Amino acid sequence: MPTDNTPSDNERSSSDKEAANMKLETVVQRFLEKCNELNENPSLWRFVEENTDFIAKNSDRNSAIEAKWAGIFGAAMKQRKIEVAKVNKKPDFGAVALKMLELARESSKDHSTSAVTATTKTPSHTSFSTSLSSADKARLAQTFQNLKEDRFWALHLDESLNVDQRVIEFARSCNYYHPSQSLILDLGDGNWETVFSGAQLDRIEAFGDPLFCDLPxxxxxxxxxxxxxxxxxxxxxxxxxxxxxxxxxxxxxxxxxxxxxxxxxxxxxxxxxxxxxxxxxxxxxxxxxxxxxxxxxxxxxxxxxxxxxxxxxxxxxxxxxxxxxxxxxxxxxxxxxxxxxxxxxxxxxxxxxxxxxxxxxxxxxxxxxxxxxxxxxxxxxxxxxxxxxxxxxxxxxxxxxxxxxxxxxxxxxxxxx
Structure with a gap:
């Protein structure tokens, strides 16, 4: 039996709803600030693009997600008397659905007693902050350990430079998802300036066959x-x-x-x-x-x-x-x-x-x-x-x-x- 200090079900439900509304207000406000930075009118497509995780976490798989969030977004814009932009791009609710499935699988794993091998998956949508768990890092370490070191790429400068080994060491040091964990070395990424010297990066970029054929x-x-x-x-x-x-x-x-x-x-x-x-x-x-x-x-x-x-x-x-x-x-x-x-x-x-x-x-x-x-x-x-x-x-x-x-x-x- 609840004590006087224990909230009733109705009070708890009301409190949860109030908290959810406050969070939605924060998300909408940040979205409008983002649109202002981009100098574009708000659109449902942009809102879904920027808030895939939030929408997935606050949606019910049994509800009509697209209609629900179109209504929520429309009401939020109407309340603020903001005209919604008409764009030719459809909101990517497919990415929302995939994220919801991901969250559901993670939830079922958390409550499961069976031992499941951890895997590090490429994020279903592009994000700057997809963190790695301890299990993800352990799987990465095992994956890298299984690679054949005799096939690693080495550049011979003043001393032998094992490029793949440097990439792997950097990938293992990351706390968030980074393309290096898929053994991708993107020279446009400034992070590599902390791994290789300027001369080494120049040598890596110059290595290999020409990209374009000669023009007639x-x-x-x-x-x-x-x-x-x-x-x-x-x-x-x-x-x-x-x-x-x-x-x-x-x-x-x-x-x-x-x-x-x-x-x-x-x-x-x-x-x-x-x-x-x-x-x-x-x-x-x-x-x-x-x-x-x-x-x-x-x-x-x-x-x-x-x-x-x-x-x-x-x-x-x-x-x-x-x-x-x-x-x-x-x-x-x-x-x-x-x-x-x-x-x-x-x-x-x-x-x-x-x-x-x-x-x-x-x-x-x-x-x-x-x-x-x-x-x-x-x-x-x-x-x-x-x-x-x-x-x-x-x-x-x-x-x-x-x-x-x-x-x-x-x-x-x-x-x-």
Whole structure:
């Protein structure tokens, strides 16, 4: 029987509801501050993107999650008299559902008496703060111990530099998830400046075969002429004077078409990148990254497709129910554009509407290296291909296009850079 100081069920329920409402208010306020930083109107898509964990932790699997949170978000914006932005991107409630399944599995493991082998999984969505448990670190140590050290990648400078060993030591020192735990060495990540010296990083970056093929002399001559042009109209007229066979000379055809198209954007003085949606940027501003594969066997697939290579890697240990129940197949990370050929993924693109350092870091240092790593593992399926294969990625942030490359070194098992 409860004492006078013990809250009743109704009081406890009311208290829990009040606490949940206060937390929601905090989340909404932080979200609005984030939108203000990005200089964009709030949208349901952005709210779900930024608060996947919170939504998953505060949702019931038996309820209509999408309708529920659309209503909560709409009511919060209406209360503040804020107009909701209409965007072409659908809220990723699939990521919310996956996170809810993850939380449910973790909860069932906490209450289970059976011994289950701990595994470190790549986060289902990109986050800066996915912490590692003691069990995760123990599994990583075991995984690294099973690698063949005679196949580690060594660079010979003044003294022998075992690159893979340095990567593994750094990965084991991390308290949060980092791509190094998948043996990914991303030279764009400033953390490596604490692991390697500047000279060592320069040597690593210069190692290996050239990324791009040499351009034909005729194309170089055309580009030199373009560099001399001063107005969009001059560029447009020059592109129309080029003579070529579109079937036999696809590269020259591409230069002509894209030069005309990009010139036209500036004809009327109403071109404003900041007012364009991500989808508009993809199909108008940066369309040349999609059309550049025209005329060969590579296809560019847009519309935020899910990476099959990433999905296959995430599900490679999936099996039927036995001691533990079978888990649902996980989706691959969604990319704004994927390059594919013969059923294999060869590269990807992520587009950000504005110059957003947080999004650039999430996409360029966490999300894309993992996806490109999985692509590379599927394409470089034999040792003879290790140094012949490159997987390309582009992170478009405002007016900047940092290019990324993923490749393997000759005597390393899985060390993309």
């Amino acid at each position: 002399a005729e194309i170089i001559e055309i580009l030199n002429e373009v560099s001399k042009l001063k107005t969009p109209m001059e560029a447009y007229k020059f592109a129309r004077t080029l003579d070529f066979d579109p079937i036999k000379e696809p590269l020259k055809h591409w230069v002509s078409l894209e030069l005309q198209k990009s010139s036209q954007l500036h004809f009327y003085g109403d071109f404003h990148l900041t007012s364009m949606l991500e989808s508009d940027q993809q199909y108008e501003m940066w369309s040349f990254l999609k059309s550049m594969v025209n005329g060969n066997k590579i296809k560019a697939v847009g519309k935020e497709g899910s990476s099959k290579a990433n999905a296959d890697e995430n599900n490679k240990k999936r099996c039927i129910s036995a001691v533990d129940p079978a888990i649902h197949r996980k989706m691959g990370r969604k990319m704004d554009l994927l390059y594919e050929s013969s059923g294999k993924e060869l590269g990807c693109i992520e587009i950000g509407k504005d110059e957003d350092q947080t999004k650039e870091m999430k996409d360029g240092l966490l999300k894309m290296p993992i996806v490109m790593h999985d692509m590379l593992l599927q394409v470089a399926f034999s040792e003879s291909l290790l140094r012949c294969v490159h997987v390309l990625g582009f992170v478009i942030v405002g007016m900047c296009i940092p290019q990324m490359s993923s490749s393997m070194k000759s005597n390393s098992e899985t060390s993309p850079t």
